[in-house]
Amino acid sequence: MLQASDTSDITIPSVFLAKNEYRALLYLSKIVDTPMMILLQLDDFITWPLLDILMIIFVSPSIIMIFIYISWQLRQRRRKQQEVAPIDVVSRLLMKQFLTEKVKENEAEECAICLEDYINGEELRVLPCKHDFHTVCVDAWLTTQKKFCPICKRDITFIIEKTTHLLQQNSQQAPLLIEP
Template sequence: MFGSHLGDDGLVGRLLVVESIEPGNLDGCRPLSSPVDSSESWIMLVERGSCGFAEKVRNMQASGAAAVIVGDPWYDLPITMYASGDTSDVRIPSSFIARTEYNGLRDAALDTPDGRPLKIKLVRNEYYELPFLDVLFITILSPMLMMGFIYVLYRLRLRQHRLRDLAPTDLVNSLPVKIFYHSKYREGEPAECAICLDDFDDEDELRILPCKHQYHVKCIDRWLTTRKKFCPICKKNVCPSSESSPLLSPRLRALV
């Protein structure tokens, strides 16, 4: 639409083709030379080209039209009518139609039976009259929100996979702990933490994993709950196998 907006009830009027009123004025680029003999509102159908949209509408407005329809004689692609400069003087509504609709409407208006006038009704196209913020939301914000939603789902999925690789805190806390003393050290036992590489000192708390490897409590607890649920040395899972998914034996693992 160009010019004023249609009301909720639309606009009903007699459809006139400008060339039937003035054969030399096919495109409505000048006002009609004589007034239209009609006691009812009329809507003028003009052809695209030769002058701007605003000029066509102004000319037909000056000639007494209640609305203007601009038809494209070449293409079947809808376009948005645009005019540069001030168009506040344009007080009547106008609309653009593509070639197929233009030819059909033109033929219907020119070939009415018994010369009876063809009446049409212009109604608002709600899609093109959406408030600016609604259009902004639909065209820009909606895709952004969708991408944000997809990103959140992606992060949640990563978190779920991450949690599967970690040992539950309760399980880690349930693993046995011993106090290290040099006086009780046995030949062949580890004398340092394989995570921090510090030597064990007297009264250090050591966490003993099911595989019997030992680490500082603070080192191995952080490892199991934030990195991997496997022993850093032998890679054995510290979580017990469930009945639904038992751990594979070494022999079966080799066959898979």
């Protein structure tokens, strides 16, 4: 016989159930009419909270990092577009032919970008700061690298936009002639 003080070897497991689960188990026990044994497995209990924790720890920061990377790429692309000259601005720059007989004493006879000598009759692009370059060289420089003159670092888009704006103002402010 067991004594009241000797209860060390008795274990009574306890389980908390939702009302719907309790009713389902009660219904099944009435149908089967045999004692039912419920096996408690820790795998089911641990799996879902573990997945939730893993999702919070790994997936959420990954999504945030992807968002940050995409926004950084967009910002870089926008900044790159602001650093280069638009193609229409570059195409409006003046062009001239290089003639060896008309070369002045201080005028450059080689392209500062590719360092090749100008050939007689070759088309050169003249920037607003009066520096000459091969058309191919300076067009590639202005549309892919920077919108500044490679020699003096003057912004070519600012000068062209300013002169275009001044020309528009002058045409709007031209005096009207009244005939008598």
